[in-house]
Amino acid sequence: xxxxxxxxxxxxxxxxxxxxxxxxxxxxxxxxxxxxxxxxxxxxxxxxxxxxxxxxxxxxxxxxxxxxxxxxxxxxxxxxxxxxxxxxxxxxxxxxxxxxxxxxxxxxxxxxxxxxxxxxxxxxxxxxxxxxxxxxxxxxxxxxxxxxxxxxxxxxxxxxxxxxxxxxxxxxxxxxxxxxxxxxxxxxxxxxxxxxxxxxxxxxxxxxxxxxxxxxxxxxxxxxxxxxxxxxxxxxxxxxxxxxxxxxxxxxxxxxxxxxxxxxxxxxxxxxxxxxxxxxx
DNA sequence: CAGGTAGCCTGTTAGC
DNA sequence: TGCTAACAGGCTACCT
Numbered sequence: 001x002x003x004x005x006x007x008x009x010x011x012x013x014x015x016x017x018x019x020x021x022x023x024x025x026x027x028x029x030x031x032x033x034x035x036x037x038x039x040x041x042x043x044x045x046x047x048x049x050x051x052x053x054x055x056x057x058x059x060x061x062x063x064x065x066x067x068x069x070x071x072x073x074x075x076x077x078x079x080x081x082x083x084x085x086x087x088x089x090x091x092x093x094x095x096x097x098x099x100x101x102x103x104x105x106x107x108x109x110x111x112x113x114x115x116x117x118x119x120x121x122x123x124x125x126x127x128x129x130x131x132x133x134x135x136x137x138x139x140x141x142x143x144x145x146x147x148x149x150x151x152x153x154x155x156x157x158x159x160x161x162x163x164x165x166x167x168x169x170x171x172x173x174x175x176x177x178x179x180x181x182x183x184x185x186x187x188x189x190x191x192x193x194x195x196x197x198x199x200x201x202x203x204x205x206x207x208x209x210x211x212x213x214x215x216x217x218x219x220x221x222x223x224x225x226x227x228x229x230x231x232x233x234x235x236x237x238x239x240x241x242x243x244x245x246x247x248x249x250x251x252x253x254x255x256x257x258x259x260x261x262x263x264x265x266x267x268x269x270x271x272x273x274x275x276x277x278x279x280x281x
Numbered sequence: 282c283a284g285g286t287a288g289c290c291t292g293t294t295a296g297c
Numbered sequence: 298t299g300c301t302a303a304c305a306g307g308c309t310a311c312c313t
Contacts, residue, residue, distance in 0.1 A: 032289095075284065077290090078290090078291085078292095093291085109289080110290095111291055111292070112289080112290045112291055112292085113289080113290050113291080114290070116288065156282075156283070157282085157283055157284080158283085158284085161283090161284085223292090223293080224292095261284090262284075262285080263284090263286070263287095281288095
């Protein structure tokens with residue numbers, strides 16, 4: 001589910017509510033969500049710790065505890081982290097509840113149970129990222145156009161697959177990959193080697209602008225996504241191509257088609273995103 | 282090595 | 298209406 005804009009929205013909605021609160025108790029209803037440490041220690045380590053900061057790296061939401069520990073939450077497809085009142089009912093998909101010292105709760109809800117949590121020392125986070133081979137965050141101010149292009153140099157394969165590869169740049173998923181490629185006027189099946197420098201420049205610009213606009217729109221809710229307060233996003237109304245098979249391209253009016261590449265749906269305007277190089281058209 | 286598929290899960294939807 | 302199959306935003310392991 002959530003890609004960079006959605007995780008960012010969860011972060012900004014949770015931050016003012018959670019900051020400074022203490023986790024009194026943790027109840028785990030589905031242990032498989034907890035990847036490390038062992039669920040027993042996970043609970044013991046968390047209890048009594050204060051939330052001293054919130055952050056994000058790609059699609060990981062980060063809770064800093066006591067300034068020493070870090071809880072990395074990945075929502076995968078259908079995970080939700082929602083600030084809740086004690087009278088909020090817990091349904092069968094609520095797998096973890098954090099009881100807070102002000103009487104409120106933080107609920108982890110996940111229909112498909114793909115989400116993960118890793119608790120670690122802050123010092124271990126760099127090793128965690130390199131073990132997961134996470135590239136720079138797609139909205140990292142330090143990720144310049146030049147650095148972005150460099151990361152794709154020497155790589156092979158279809159550009160869409162590489163955009164989804166979190167080791168090159170982290171935070172982009174299927175929705176925004178489709179939107180970014182449309183805005184950059186690049187066909188998803190073009191290979192990186194076939195892209196000129198101007199194409200990579202367009203791609204970088206499209207990546208930044210699409211993601212920034214999606215953050216401003218509080219993310220995209222197609223089905224399951226809600227923010228830290230349980231509210232859906234609004235960017236779905238601004239999607240140009242994703243999920244819009246058969247609708248007209250907002251740019252040229254030609255019908256949007258759906259392709260299958262890399263096992264994922266790609267939505268394309270065949271006119272705006274030609275398979276050949278720009279100069280050859 | 283690039284590309285494809287299956288698997289992890291459950292619910293919704295398209296098609297018969 | 299009821300049933301079945303395909304599909305859904307992520308990521309990994311494994312196959313060709």
